[in-house]
Amino acid sequence: MNLPPLSSDVRQELVALTAGVEGWLTVEEGELLYRLARACTGEGVIVEIGSFKGKSTIWLARGSLAGARTRVVAIDPHTGSTEHRHDGAPVWTYDEFLANLHRAGVEEVVRPVVATSAEAAAHFDQLVELLFIDGDHRYEMVRQDFELWFPKLMEGGYLLMHDTIRWAGPRRVARESIYRSRNFRHVGFVHSITFGQKVAENTPADRWRNRYLLLLHTVYDRLSYVPVPPAIKRVAKAIFARLQA
């Protein structure tokens, strides 16, 4: 993947814009979303499964607005995932999501869909150029998201999956269906996001590289359980980024 980085002005603006939005996406993960959204041509749409309060939606939408203004379809029932419903209390994130999009000035390019991924997929007939999966993290649900949406992703389009580090469900689907797949090349990871470009059939060289990336990802995942000071963590992240080049 050879995409130009963000200018420091744009990066600073986006960091400030998303800092007050609750969520778990890191700045480096946001930058990846931005760069891939900016590279979209508009031949298909960008689909996000799991928007919560809009942190990742804003990175995607701002990237899109800096490029071909590809529509971002943001799918979420806005009633939270299992881990968000403390003591069974109801969750409703839609109002905050809309307010955050408004504050970021990205409403014009985002189409919110208040539904589950399965409900939305049943009526969805557009080509997808960029697919970001960050919904329900249980294995069966991540698998379902992948099975429902992967066929809609166009060849040459990118799939991104969040929380493939330390989260058993997304990690297993990423290993089974991205790193070991015959339909992905240019596979890699930025923090907990695993990404790959869809192809009709990858080459033996792609498959060797994907296996190497799987090994790196497995080591990175194991190391994430070791408590180390933030400075060492930063160095380790930089080393893993270099090892993927």
Ligand SMILES: C[S@@+](CC[C@H](N)C(=O)[O-])C[C@H]1O[C@@H](n2cnc3c(N)ncnc32)[C@H](O)[C@@H]1O
């Ligand atoms: C981890 S959060 C998403 C975080 C968001 N991408 C961000 O960057 O802040 C997971 C979201 O998935 C949503 N969700 C849960 N089940 C879903 C489903 N079946 N389809 C789509 N979204 C779902 C939840 O409502 C929740 O908002």
